[in-house]
Amino acid sequence: MSVVAKLDEARAARRQKTLIAFNAATLRLGGKTIIENLDLQVRPGEFLCIVGASGCGKTTALRLAAGLYRPTSGAVTFDGEEITEPRREVAIVFQDYGKALLPWRTAAGNISLALEASRVPARERGARIEALLRKVGLPGHADKYPTEMSGGMQQRLQIARCLAQEPTTLLMDEPFGALDAMTRQGLQDEVLSLTEASQTTVIFVTHDLDEAIYLGDRVIGLLPHPGRIGIELDVDLPRPRDQLATREHPEFLRLRRQLFDFIKATEH
Amino acid sequence: MNRTAILWRVASVLVAASFIAAWQLVADLRLVSPVFLPGPDRAWAALVRGFSSGDLAGKLIGTLEHMAYGWLAASIAGIALGALIGSSRTMRAYVAPSLEFLRPLPVSAIIPVAIAMLGLTQGMALFVIAFGAIWPIMLATVHGFAAVEPRLYEVARSLQMSRAAIIGKIALPSALPDILAGMRLSLTVALILSVVCEILAGLDGLGHWVLLSARAFRSADLFAGVILLGATGYVTSIAMSLVEQRLLAWQTAAR
Ligand SMILES: Nc1ncnc2c1ncn2[C@@H]1O[C@H](COP(=O)(O)OP(=O)(O)OP(=O)(O)O)[C@@H](O)[C@H]1O
Ligand SMILES: [Mg+2]
Numbered sequence: 001m002s003v004v005a006k007l008d009e010a011r012a013a014r015r016q017k018t019l020i021a022f023n024a025a026t027l028r029l030g031g032k033t034i035i036e037n038l039d040l041q042v043r044p045g046e047f048l049c050i051v052g053a054s055g056c057g058k059t060t061a062l063r064l065a066a067g068l069y070r071p072t073s074g075a076v077t078f079d080g081e082e083i084t085e086p087r088r089e090v091a092i093v094f095q096d097y098g099k100a101l102l103p104w105r106t107a108a109g110n111i112s113l114a115l116e117a118s119r120v121p122a123r124e125r126g127a128r129i130e131a132l133l134r135k136v137g138l139p140g141h142a143d144k145y146p147t148e149m150s151g152g153m154q155q156r157l158q159i160a161r162c163l164a165q166e167p168t169t170l171l172m173d174e175p176f177g178a179l180d181a182m183t184r185q186g187l188q189d190e191v192l193s194l195t196e197a198s199q200t201t202v203i204f205v206t207h208d209l210d211e212a213i214y215l216g217d218r219v220i221g222l223l224p225h226p227g228r229i230g231i232e233l234d235v236d237l238p239r240p241r242d243q244l245a246t247r248e249h250p251e252f253l254r255l256r257r258q259l260f261d262f263i264k265a266t267e268h
Numbered sequence: 269m270n271r272t273a274i275l276w277r278v279a280s281v282l283v284a285a286s287f288i289a290a291w292q293l294v295a296d297l298r299l300v301s302p303v304f305l306p307g308p309d310r311a312w313a314a315l316v317r318g319f320s321s322g323d324l325a326g327k328l329i330g331t332l333e334h335m336a337y338g339w340l341a342a343s344i345a346g347i348a349l350g351a352l353i354g355s356s357r358t359m360r361a362y363v364a365p366s367l368e369f370l371r372p373l374p375v376s377a378i379i380p381v382a383i384a385m386l387g388l389t390q391g392m393a394l395f396v397i398a399f400g401a402i403w404p405i406m407l408a409t410v411h412g413f414a415a416v417e418p419r420l421y422e423v424a425r426s427l428q429m430s431r432a433a434i435i436g437k438i439a440l441p442s443a444l445p446d447i448l449a450g451m452r453l454s455l456t457v458a459l460i461l462s463v464v465c466e467i468l469a470g471l472d473g474l475g476h477w478v479l480l481s482a483r484a485f486r487s488a489d490l491f492a493g494v495i496l497l498g499a500t501g502y503v504t505s506i507a508m509s510l511v512e513q514r515l516l517a518w519q520t521a522a523r
Contacts, residue, residue, distance in 0.1 A: 068422060086426040099419040104441045104518045113437065117427035145518050165427065 019044040019169065019201050020065055024074035027060060034060045036226035037074070044168075045199045047192075049216035051209055051259065053266050057227025058205040062171050065203055066092050078169075088118060091162035093172040097154040101146040107133065107157050108142040114164035128164065136160040137190065152183035156190075163194070169201040177207060185243050188215060192241060209259045213252055214241055221262050231262045306488040311495060314488035323477075328496055330473035334390075334462040335455075335500075338397025342458065343451055346402040350409025350447075355439060360414060371407065375400035375461060379468065393465035400461045401454035408450025412443025445516055452508045459501050474500075 020042040027035040035057050042048050042065075050058050063069045064076050067086040076083050078090065086092070094100040101110050111129045120128065133139055136156040146154050155175060162170060172191075176184045192215060195202050206212050212219045216235050223230035233255055237246055246252055288308050294300060295307030306314070318324030353359045353367075379396055386392035416439050424434045440447075466475025474493050481489035513520075 066426065068425065086422075086428065088426075088428050090426070092422070092426050094419060094422075096419060099417050100423055102420065102438070102441070104444070104516075106518075113423075114427055116437070117429050117433070147518075 017044055018042065019046075019079060020203070021077045022061075022064070022074070023077065025064060025071040025076050026073045027064060027069060028072045029060075033226040035064065035071075036228050038064075038228060040220065040229065042201060042203060044201055047195065047202045047204065047215055047217045049212035049219045050203065050205045050222060051207070051212045051219060051263070052222030052227070052230075053224055053263060054207070056222045056224035056266070058222060059173055061222070061227065062092075062173050062203060062205050066090060066171050068092075088165050089167050090169045090171060091165045091167035093155075093158055093162050093170060093175045095174040095177050097151070097158045097175075097178075098146070100158055101154060101161075103146055106143050106145055107138060107149070107160075110146065110157055111161050111164050114161045118165065132160040132164055135163065135194065150183075152179050152187065155179065155187065159191070159194075167200065169203070170195060172202065172204045174205055174207060176211070184211075189241075189243065191215070196239070209256060209263065210247065213237075213255050213259065214243075214246055219255070219259065221259060221266075223266055230266060231259070233258060302487070303485055304487055306491055310488040311491035314486075315492040315495060318489065318492050324492065324496070327472065327474045327477040327493070328500070330471065331459075331462050331466065331475065331497070331500065334393055334397060334465065334471070334473055335458045335504075338394055338462065339401050339451075339454055339458040341394065341398040342401035342454055343405055345398065346405030346450070346454075347409050347447060349402075350406040351413050351435065351439070351443075353406075354410035354413025354443070355416075355435075360410070367407070367410075371403050375457075376464070379464070383468070388469035388471075390471060393462070393469060393471055396465055397458050397461040401458040404453035404457065405447065405450040408446040408453075409443060412446030413439055415446070416442045445519065448508075448512045448515065452505065452512070455504050455508055456501060459497070459504070463497065 018041040020040075022038045022040040025035060025038045026033065038061065040061075050061065052058050060069065064071060065078075065083070067083040067090070070076075070084065078087070102113065105113065108129045111132055112125055115125045115128060129142065130139075133142055136159050138153060138156050138160065141149065141153065141157075146157065149157065159175070175191075176187055179187065188211065191202075194200070202215075204212070204215055213233075213235055219231075219233045219235060220229055221231035221233075222228065235251075235255060237249055237251055292307050292309065295302065295305055295310075302310075315324070353363050375396065378399060382392045382396050382399075386395060420438050420442065421434070424438050429437070462473060463475035463478070465471060466473035467479045470476055474497055478490055478493040478497075481487070481493060
């Protein structure tokens with residue numbers, strides 16, 4: 001059996017399993033039902049994208065998976081265990097990188113925060129930090145403060161800090177929403193290569209339908225008031241993805257059309 | 269230093285020099301009786317004499333000690349209490365009204381209370397100085413802790429940081445600019461109250477020196493004391509800004 005076939009088999013086996021599961025999860029906040037009866041299974045190693053109109057509950061769903069919220073009824077589980085608190089193996093990349101970084105710590109210091117929390121001995125931190133900065137394309141910026149970095153660099157830094165947690169799962173909330181198109185595409189490819197290499201499971205929230213299809217193994221569209229699943233699309237596009245070839249693929253265009261129609265229908 | 273900075277520095281020195289010259293002129297022309305107003309020459313001579321005979325240095329150290337102990341006690345208590353109140357919304361809701369009542373209370377009003385309870389002692393001075401100096405620090409700390417970016421607490425949660433680590437690595441550094449600003453304000457308050465307490469309780473220090481000199485009509489000695497007090501305020505405030513610059517270097521890195 002070839003290596004590729006073995007990998008495919010391993011991947012198929014993993015597909016059967018579930019890492020994160022929403023079981024009829026409902027969340028009420030301030031007397032309002034934000035998420036209702038959400039059923040969703042995320043497989044280990046899967047790249048799941050969530051799209052939907054503004055205010056439909058994407059962030060809230062992600063926060064449930066993160067353990068930052070607990071469902072009012074139903075359950076959200078990680079590896080079969082109910083999620084009650086955030087856990088170190090699940091890292092969250094926030095959209096507002098400017099607020100999620102410590103302005104009084106340098107790039108190296110911000111990454112160090114995660115290493116300190118995982119009790120990595122001080123003498124090992126330097127090398128780890130350097131490797132992480134290189135990994136996200138920020139070598140030589142260790143001593144810069146976040147305010148001295150561009151938006152794209154700050155978001156790279158936040159991703160590096162998340163990777164320092166050595167997460168098995170990444171939760172990303174519109175991580176590239178505030179970045180320009182070129183920076184965005186570069187970071188998309190970086191996230192794909194980083195997560196594919198380590199088989200990281202990803203839940204990725206975005207406004208950008210093209211981005212969702214480009215990155216995802218599967219795309220979920222949420223319906224608003226209250227948030228629930230309105231559409232679910234498997235993305236059978238070849239990997240590795242390519243900014244030009246993938247976006248011109250007939251299947252990409254078909255999915256894009258389907259998703260656009262869905263979003264348009266939900267918008268009024 | 270660039271050109272304009274040098275010009276500003278020169279200008280400020282010129283202003284100070286012309287101020288001293290005017291003072292000398294007023295004294296020499298005897299516009300004010302020399303019994304009340306010595307010239308800068310006589311004040312300077314008194315200053316030198318005071319130091320060489322050893323008296324004045326001791327008084328200066330006395331005042332610095334009162335100031336330092338009171339200010340440090342105020343800082344420790346103010347930061348601790350401020351952190352406690354500022355980091356909890358319920359605490360803020362319960363305690364804030366009492367703070368608003370106590371804060372505008374002039375410290376001079378509690379001096380008789382302190383004297384009645386503690387007598388004319390060092391302990392009374394320490395209490396009064398600390399009580400007066402604690403407010404700017406505590407209120408600044410409350411504000412600093414209340415204003416910590418909530419996102420950072422979520423980062424801390426997702427890293428499963430301990431409570432101590434959250435306070436030490438997130439809340440305190442985030443509140444530090446506010447805390448330092450409060451500590452700087454308190455420095456002045458502590459100096460003023462040190463002098464007041466020394467005058468009222470006859471404690472060894474520049475306040476006492478100034479009082480005795482005034483009573484004996486030794487105006488040159490009086491002015492020497494006042495000049496030293498001004499210098500103390502000036503130097504401590506400069507030292508404080510150096511500390512601030514060092515600790516808050518990240519704020520200036522932005523530009
Ligand atoms: N803490 C809260 N209390 C009450 N309502 C909330 C709270 N947080 C969010 N909501 C409401 O829940 C709904 C979903 O919010 P959420 O932030 O999850 O939407 P979203 O899909 O992420 O939107 P966007 O695309 O704009 O980021 C919104 O209508 C919002 O007003
Ligand atoms: Mg959102």
